[in-house]
Amino acid sequence: MIKKIEDWNYYELLNVERTASRQEIWEGYQAALATYDPGSLAAYSLVTEDERRLITERIQEAYQTLRDPEKKKAYDLALLKRSFYYAPKAPFRKSVGKVEIEEVGHKRGFREKVRLLFSRRKPDAGEP
Amino acid sequence: MDTRIWAVGGGKGGTGKSFVSSSLGLHLASLERDVLLIDADLGGPNLHTLLGMRNGHPDLGDFLTSKISMLEEAAVETPFPGLRIIRGTENILFVANLNHYRKLRLLRQIRQINAQDIILDLGTGSSFNTLDFFLSANPGIIVATPEPTAIENSYLFLKSCIMRVLKLYMDHYKIPDLHQKMLEQIEKNSQSLYGFFKSLVDADRSYGTILYRALRNFRPCLVVNKARDEKDLLLGRSMSDVARKYLLIDLHYLGAIPYDERVHESLKSMRPFFASHGDSATAKSVREAAEELAYSVEFSHRTPPEIRFPNGR
Numbered sequence: 001m002i003k004k005i006e007d008w009n010y011y012e013l014l015n016v017e018r019t020a021s022r023q024e025i026w027e028g029y030q031a032a033l034a035t036y037d038p039g040s041l042a043a044y045s046l047v048t049e050d051e052r053r054l055i056t057e058r059i060q061e062a063y064q065t066l067r068d069p070e071k072k073k074a075y076d077l078a079l080l081k082r083s084f085y086y087a088p089k090a091p092f093r094k095s096v097g098k099v100e101i102e103e104v105g106h107k108r109g110f111r112e113k114v115r116l117l118f119s120r121r122k123p124d125a126g127e128p
Numbered sequence: 129m130d131t132r133i134w135a136v137g138g139g140k141g142g143t144g145k146s147f148v149s150s151s152l153g154l155h156l157a158s159l160e161r162d163v164l165l166i167d168a169d170l171g172g173p174n175l176h177t178l179l180g181m182r183n184g185h186p187d188l189g190d191f192l193t194s195k196i197s198m199l200e201e202a203a204v205e206t207p208f209p210g211l212r213i214i215r216g217t218e219n220i221l222f223v224a225n226l227n228h229y230r231k232l233r234l235l236r237q238i239r240q241i242n243a244q245d246i247i248l249d250l251g252t253g254s255s256f257n258t259l260d261f262f263l264s265a266n267p268g269i270i271v272a273t274p275e276p277t278a279i280e281n282s283y284l285f286l287k288s289c290i291m292r293v294l295k296l297y298m299d300h301y302k303i304p305d306l307h308q309k310m311l312e313q314i315e316k317n318s319q320s321l322y323g324f325f326k327s328l329v330d331a332d333r334s335y336g337t338i339l340y341r342a343l344r345n346f347r348p349c350l351v352v353n354k355a356r357d358e359k360d361l362l363l364g365r366s367m368s369d370v371a372r373k374y375l376l377i378d379l380h381y382l383g384a385i386p387y388d389e390r391v392h393e394s395l396k397s398m399r400p401f402f403a404s405h406g407d408s409a410t411a412k413s414v415r416e417a418a419e420e421l422a423y424s425v426e427f428s429h430r431t432p433p434e435i436r437f438p439n440g441r
Binding site: 008015031032034035040041042043044045046047051055 | 276365374375
């Protein structure tokens, strides 16, 4: 997904999983701060001064939110609501209490269609 | 046979590309794999020296000037079992400016070589030839050192690779008028890569999707060489974070190789460091990087996850 720095969520900014512990969040925060430190080598030449300031602010914001259990909970909920609906890939059909994958019909190729059109036998008639 | 082509490259000279390639070659050969090193540094080859060999014929130049018809004939045995090398040429200056036809012939023949691992040791700089060799390999490894100059050149190399990938896709899909626009936009600053894709997607979603997919398929690896302290060990992780956020690519960090004074000594005595100091921390980290890579290659072959853009489902 193409994202601006403003669009990265707090977990992505700190490079941690959503299930990360407080210790992991703290470590991610320290690593992220070091990455975008004014004297940082990793950001050298690629990240401009303005971008660096912006992302550092965002990282601070991220840590302030994620360190606080209350705020973290609220943020996680907001993230869930904000996330997009992903349509399931296979067509599903609900039947008696269980979900099963609908049979997708055999896709007929061009050659087969032509053969069906010109053959005398009806396609649905079974073998004699 | 399943041939894996590795390329070791990335921007600046003196970061240890040849050291990494030769060590990687020796490591893979010690695992009883059939390894071929190719010195694709067309401007200044010296991989053979690192392995304690003298320059001589046949070499890559003989193939490029059609003295020999098959590239594999240029491969010579090294003193190490399982490891062969195609030496780079020093004699012909114009080979550094390889033309398009010869380059394609070389790339095609590299793919046909009968070996389990082919390691391309690339030259410095971001010329089209170097980029094409780098992009043709599956694990493309960038070697950087913890110095601003090396970092700067690594990012430049990555940017050039990205532009090259996008250009190739634009040509292939005949996407018109985009190349100039891309050059203008991406040159300005890093965040403009995002801006470029945003405007591209707004203008034409299908082209945007094709190009974004192409970009995400480009998955280079990173090795930080000559690491001296704790901070340097973190550098690779930071670089991959920066690349993910500002260049929109996954830069796979393989690990850091600690600085070792003895590398210099081995070089002077013309004996490969990896063979003479196989138990050192430096050699160990090369092995670890190779293993990490071998493990992840399987995943990098996979098609990227489906792309969804924020606006419009």
